Amino acid sequence: MSSTKKYKGFTTKAVHIGQDPDPVTGAVIPPIHATSTYIQEELGVPGEYVYSRSGNPTRRNLEANLAALENADHAVAFASGTAAIDACLRFLGPDDHVVCSEAVYGGTYRLFEQVLRRASGIDFTYVNTSDLDATEAVWTEQTRMLFIETPTNPLMQLTDIAAAADLAQRTGALLVVDNTFMSPYLQRPLNYGAHLVLHSTTKFLNGHSDSIGGVVCTNREDLATRLEFIAKSAGATLSPFEAWLIQRGVKTMALRMERSQETTKRLVAVLGDHPAVQHVYYPGLEDHPDHALAKRQMSGFGAMLSFDLADFDAAKILLDALEVMVLAESLGGVETLISHPASMTHASIPENVRRERGIGDGLVRISVGIEDADDLVADLEQALARLV
Numbered sequence: 006m007s008s009t010k011k012y013k014g015f016t017t018k019a020v021h022i023g024q025d026p027d028p029v030t031g032a033v034i035p036p037i038h039a040t041s042t043y044i045q046e047e048l049g050v051p052g053e054y055v056y057s058r059s060g061n062p063t064r065r066n067l068e069a070n071l072a073a074l075e076n077a078d079h080a081v082a083f084a085s086g087t088a089a090i091d092a093c094l095r096f097l098g099p100d101d102h103v104v105c106s107e108a109v110y111g112g113t114y115r116l117f118e119q120v121l122r123r124a125s126g127i128d129f130t131y132v133n134t135s136d137l138d139a140t141e142a143v144w145t146e147q148t149r150m151l152f153i154e155t156p157t158n159p160l161m162q163l164t165d166i167a168a169a170a171d172l173a174q175r176t177g178a179l180l181v182v183d184n185t186f187m188s189p190y191l192q193r194p195l196n197y198g199a200h201l202v203l204h205s206t207t208k209f210l211n212g213h214s215d216s217i218g219g220v221v222c223t224n225r226e227d228l229a230t231r232l233e234f235i236a237k238s239a240g241a242t243l244s245p246f247e248a249w250l251i252q253r254g255v256k257t258m259a260l261r262m263e264r265s266q267e268t269t270k271r272l273v274a275v276l277g278d279h280p281a282v283q284h285v286y287y288p289g290l291e292d293h294p295d296h297a298l299a300k301r302q303m304s305g306f307g308a309m310l311s312f313d314l315a316d317f318d319a320a321k322i323l324l325d326a327l328e329v330m331v332l333a334e335s336l337g338g339v340e341t342l343i344s345h346p347a348s349m350t351h352a353s354i355p356e357n358v359r360r361e362r363g364i365g366d367g368l369v370r371i372s373v374g375i376e377d378a379d380d381l382v383a384d385l386e387q388a389l390a391r392l393v
């Protein structure tokens with residue numbers, strides 16, 4: 006691959022790194038290497054690639070690209086964001102302890118509680134990691150990992166990544182940051198000392214709601230080598246076709262994020278002015294408790310927001326009335342996706358735990374897409390009008 010030093014800006018990197026034209030045909034877009042295996046020219050002299058579970062050129066191109074965007078030396082792609090999280094946890098074993106943000110994605114909680122606790126004997130404690138004293142208070146001699154999402158899904162609480170990295174560093178624990186909500190365009194946790202940064206590429210990176218994937222980025226060679234080993238041994242690697250799709254999406258991510266963020270500001274304003282809306286959760290709001298931190302560690306406030314309506318019935322009236330926004334799980338697509346966390350993304354969290362964490366039945370989450378802002382504002386206004 007040619008030198009990447011000339012690619013300085015974020016989108017220049019997104020468009021070019023790992024995307025050298027095909028040397029055989031001159032095709033500007035590298036082909037999808039749909040192959041399971043690779044010829045060995047001579048016995049005992051394998052080439053760079055041997056078998057696609059352990060290495061594939063299309064996946065390798067994406068990994069080079071995503072590493073550059075996260076300011077990482079290494080990236081390893083997985084078949085889903087969940088597989089990427091699972092791979093990070095495979096650094097640990099029985100009796101190891103993980104401190105985890107209490108409002109993580111419901112599937113992360115399910116993986117930790119219903120699979121890993123039982124299968125691997127790993128112990129988990131959930132805490133509001135926005136409060137670093139409380140986080141330190143649950144630390145034990147066995148704590149080997151701090152796992153955070155910032156902002157959290159769906160309540161948009163932030164954790165100070167540099168302070169969290171410092172806490173982990175002091176005890177030799179790994180800091181893992183799920184950066185899915187922000188994308189590397191708006192937040193780069195490795196710059197603040199995180200050891201492992203992961204994404205569900207399914208969301209903003211791919212951006213078109215048409216693939217599932219995940220990636221883990223790191224600057225530590227030992228962690229990267231182990232991650233590659235875990236990927237090939239456990240087998241949850243990303244297919245070449247998905248890698249190609251994700252790469253195509255990544256090229257326009259900065260443009261999509263800018264557009265979505267602008268529209269988000271308008272939707273936040275509409276919600277903030279409406280009598281049926283009890284609270285809006287968005288780190289761009291000056292009265293958000295982590296607004297100052299958001300300005301410091303993120304380069305934009307993102308395209309995710311949540312808000313509280315009175316109860317489930319109010320949420321249902323609103324969600325059923327929308328005509329442009331799409332009622333669906335997931336986030337980060339070109340289309341605006343709206344969801345009801347309590348019954349959708351966070352349904353796998355027991356009701357009492359969910360309520361304790363502030364995810365009520367009236368909570369609604371929006372992932373703002375790239376449609377025309379006027380259409381989205383009009384759609385939201387007409388749906389909100391049914392609540393008064």
Ligand SMILES: Cc1ncc(COP(=O)(O)O)c(C=O)c1O
Pocket residue numbers: 085086087088110112154158183185186204205206207217218219335336
């Ligand atoms: C913040 C976050 N992390 C991880 C995941 C899991 O990713 P995937 O669905 O690609 O397995 C999700 C999925 O919604 C998510 O929202």
